[in-house]
Amino acid sequence: MSRRLRVVLSYDGTAYHGFQRQGRGLLTVQDVVFVAIEAVTGSPPQRFAAAGRTDAGVHALGQVIAFDATRSVPTARVVRALNANLPDDVSAVEAREVGRDFHPRYDATAKTYAYTFYGWETGARQALLSRYALFVPFQPDLEVMRHAAGLLAGSHDFSAFQDSGRPVADATRTIFECRLEYGSYSRPPLAGVRAAHLIVRADGFLYHMVRVLAGTLLEVGRGRLSGEDVAGILARRDRRLAGPTLPPHGLCLLKVDYE
Amino acid sequence: MSRRLRVVLSYDGTAYHGFQRQGRGLLTVQDVVFVAIEAVTGSPPQRFAAAGRTDAGVHALGQVIAFDATRSVPTARVVRALNANLPDDVSAVEAREVGRDFHPRYDATAKTYAYTFYGWETGARQALLSRYALFVPFQPDLEVMRHAAGLLAGSHDFSAFQDSGRPVADATRTIFECRLEYGSYSRPPLAGVRAAHLIVRADGFLYHMVRVLAGTLLEVGRGRLSGEDVAGILARRDRRLAGPTLPPHGLCLLKVDYE
Numbered sequence: 394m395s396r397r398l399r400v401v402l403s404y405d406g407t408a409y410h411g412f413q414r415q416g417r418g419l420l421t422v423q424d425v426v427f428v429a430i431e432a433v434t435g436s437p438p439q440r441f442a443a444a445g446r447t448d449a450g451v452h453a454l455g456q457v458i459a460f461d462a463t464r465s466v467p468t469a470r471v472v473r474a475l476n477a478n479l480p481d482d483v484s485a486v487e488a489r490e491v492g493r494d495f496h497p498r499y500d501a502t503a504k505t506y507a508y509t510f511y512g513w514e515t516g517a518r519q520a521l522l523s524r525y526a527l528f529v530p531f532q533p534d535l536e537v538m539r540h541a542a543g544l545l546a547g548s549h550d551f552s553a554f555q556d557s558g559r560p561v562a563d564a565t566r567t568i569f570e571c572r573l574e575y576g577s578y579s580r581p582p583l584a585g586v587r588a589a590h591l592i593v594r595a596d597g598f599l600y601h602m603v604r605v606l607a608g609t610l611l612e613v614g615r616g617r618l619s620g621e622d623v624a625g626i627l628a629r630r631d632r633r634l635a636g637p638t639l640p641p642h643g644l645c646l647l648k649v650d651y652e
Numbered sequence: 653m654s655r656r657l658r659v660v661l662s663y664d665g666t667a668y669h670g671f672q673r674q675g676r677g678l679l680t681v682q683d684v685v686f687v688a689i690e691a692v693t694g695s696p697p698q699r700f701a702a703a704g705r706t707d708a709g710v711h712a713l714g715q716v717i718a719f720d721a722t723r724s725v726p727t728a729r730v731v732r733a734l735n736a737n738l739p740d741d742v743s744a745v746e747a748r749e750v751g752r753d754f755h756p757r758y759d760a761t762a763k764t765y766a767y768t769f770y771g772w773e774t775g776a777r778q779a780l781l782s783r784y785a786l787f788v789p790f791q792p793d794l795e796v797m798r799h800a801a802g803l804l805a806g807s808h809d810f811s812a813f814q815d816s817g818r819p820v821a822d823a824t825r826t827i828f829e830c831r832l833e834y835g836s837y838s839r840p841p842l843a844g845v846r847a848a849h850l851i852v853r854a855d856g857f858l859y860h861m862v863r864v865l866a867g868t869l870l871e872v873g874r875g876r877l878s879g880e881d882v883a884g885i886l887a888r889r890d891r892r893l894a895g896p897t898l899p900p901h902g903l904c905l906l907k908v909d910y911e
Binding site for chain 2: 578
């Protein structure tokens with residue numbers, strides 16, 4: 394009798410060609426997760442799905458996957474068993490049995506991403522952040538960025554903030570929260586290092602959406618765009634008007650919410 | 653006319669065989685720093701010295717080095733120039749000109765290290781911490797550890813807490829501060845993940861001292877040693893009575909203090 398398991402994963406995306414299986418010799422997070430699941434359950438996962446297809450180099454603190462497992466590994470032991478078969482940079486954090494119909498993407502009510510950037514106070518790269526944050530050597534105006542971030546909240550057609558390559562019929566998404574946090578890390582090894590985080594919580598995301606939003610807000614922060622420009626770009630739905638797609642390593646899928 | 657420069661470095665020690673040059677084909681942090689200094693100043697650094705010889709796998713947020721530079725690179729540009737020539741996992745954070753006699757180790761009044769461990773609440777590894785913290789799957793008693801940590805402060809002969817391999821004439825060191833912090837990371841990508849940190853600030857450290865102290869306190873935390881045992885081990889100066897040397901990746905040199 395097979396059960397459906399929901400597992401929360403965290404990973405450092407640096408070494409992977411994104412989450413989703415690619416084939417073509419490109420190692421993905423899904424590949425190593427499949428190997429671990431097969432080692433633990435005795436067969437490849439059935440009806441496997443993930444909440445978010447994170448891109449190459451993007452990290453996750455709370456990616457959610459689900460799959461049917463045939464062998465009766467006690468749910469309480471799934472996390473430990475998976476971790477024994479996963480590389481250091483991928484880990485299972487939590488596992489639970491869910492209903493047959495659970496789908497980690499379709500059932501999600503919201504996902505939260507963070508884009509992290511730093512560097513303007515010191516003008517210096519920080520090696521311990523280099524995997525997880527974008528180095529920004531100029532001083533952005535965080536207050537105008539914060540204001541512009543607030544304009545993005547709500548239900549909008551975000552066509553201007555998606556890259557081509559993954560077309561959707563309807564580009565309307567609802568951003569529940571779009572805010573800029575700024576301050577010091579309080580704990581080792583980064584204690585005292587300052588960074589800013591764009592936190593975006595929405596019911597769904599378009600291709601590269603957070604990276605384009607962050608890139609656009611950074612243009613606002615350096616005075617190349619105004620807050621009003623951002624509202625205009627949103628209204629005109631033209632990708633060419635928005636800012637650049639920031640590199641993937643600053644991005645992390647923090648959390649997926651369900652009912 | 654040569655000047656003496658003092659530079660603060662941060663690095664992720666994962667890929668390196670420690671700070672100090674080894675030769676024998678083993679890449680160290682010092683090797684890549686030498687390459688960068690030579691690229692920037694036009695010649696190998698003269699009278700090079702570092703505050704701490706961190707071991708293989710150990711990280712640094714605030715390692716301090718000093719060297720004589722012949723070419724007149726403006727001090728304000730040294731950080732940027734070095735960073736342009738350093739790999740991602742090593743960075744210069746700050747540079748200033750200092751007196752001819754400055755020595756980063758002999759002139760240091762204190763160094764602060766942190767040893768980070770985590771894992772007992774969830775029983776799960778956390779991929780985003782795997783480079784920087786020890787996974788501890790059992791629940792340690794943090795209160796008794798905190799008490800025992802307090803007993804280590806002060807001037808003592810720490811012979812029981814050093815490994816062989818780097819003998820010293822006098823094993824007396826003064827620990828100014830030895831405390832256990834415990835709580836959640838507050839910022840992405842680790843927001844909400846809980847960890848404990850042993851913070852040790854002392855006028856000097858013996859070989860592997862923080863890792864043996866942390867290993868001994870963890871034995872206290874799991875009930876194999878008591879706080880009184882720790883006092884006894886200190887008094888008896890016998891390495892065999894103390895706990896194991898914890899692995900290097902949980903350790904970070906946070907800061908070096910000068911007058």
